[in-house]
Amino acid sequence: MKQSEIKQLSTEELQDKLGSLKKSYIDLKMAHTISPLEVPMQLRVLRRNVARVATELTKRELQ
Structure with missing residues (x-):
């Protein structure tokens, strides 16, 4: 899963995906x-995808 794909998802979708x-x-x-x-x-690959999604969720929480 690429970073650009992750950014397009909503917060709820990211939580489900995580x-x-x-x-x-x-x-x-x-x-x-x-x-x-x-x-x-x-x-x-899977561990890094988990980290990417978690990072995006944290970034959104801090904004």
């Missing part, structure tokens, strides 16, 4: 713990 991204990250991390993922880079 919740779903966190849930999928936790699920993927658990799956990786049980048996290694075929593409472990998915974890990094």
Whole structure:
């Protein structure tokens, strides 16, 4: 998910997206713990997407 896509979303959509991204990250991390993922880079990409959305939400709160 690109930064330009994140900026176009409303605050409510960002909060929903953050919740779903966190849930999928936790699920993927658990799956990786049980048996290694075929593409472990998915974890990094997902973690960074969570950070991007959280950063945009924080930026909007401070404005």
